[in-house]
Amino acid sequence: MKFVILAALAAVAVAAPKPDYAHSEESAEHVAILKDVRVHEDDGRYSVDVETGDGIVLSQAGSPDGPDGAIVKSGSYSYTAPDGTPVYVKFVADENGYQPQSDLLPVAPEFPHPIPQFVLDQIAFAAAEDAARGSDESVEAPSFTYGAP
Numbered sequence: 001m002k003f004v005i006l007a008a009l010a011a012v013a014v015a016a017p018k019p020d021y022a023h024s025e026e027s028a029e030h031v032a033i034l035k036d037v038r039v040h041e042d043d044g045r046y047s048v049d050v051e052t053g054d055g056i057v058l059s060q061a062g063s064p065d066g067p068d069g070a071i072v073k074s075g076s077y078s079y080t081a082p083d084g085t086p087v088y089v090k091f092v093a094d095e096n097g098y099q100p101q102s103d104l105l106p107v108a109p110e111f112p113h114p115i116p117q118f119v120l121d122q123i124a125f126a127a128a129e130d131a132a133r134g135s136d137e138s139v140e141a142p143s144f145t146y147g148a149p
Helices: 002-015 021-027 117-133
Strands: 033-040 046-052 057-063 072-080 086-094 097-101
Touching: none
Parallel strands: none
Antiparallel strands: 033 046, 046 057, 057 072, 072 086, 086 097
16 A cells, blocks of 8 residues: 555656746846946945836835944835736835835724724623622633533
């Protein structure tokens, strides 16, 4: 039985398609770099401006102004999504982490947001159960075995 399984695995491994690395470079699309400006200052400041022929634009600048000389970055990038939607993202990266801003990013509802009725009903149900239990503070430990109810 083990031999049959081993033979089946070997047959699948031999029959698996092999990647064609020889032709992958020929089929790759080459995109022109229209702009590539990189400036690095001696004090640690830098800036990068890149633009490609397919509409990708990146602009970023940074400096060691963060705590303990950490690099603080800010900038923006834009491109066109596969569905044709233009994407523009502005960002800051500092001691508070990466903070992107874009109209396409989801936004959490403002707090305090309305609490759904089913949540209020569950809270009321739990309060009624606690009141029905009375002042007895002992709580039954969970059972680790199955049994008839």
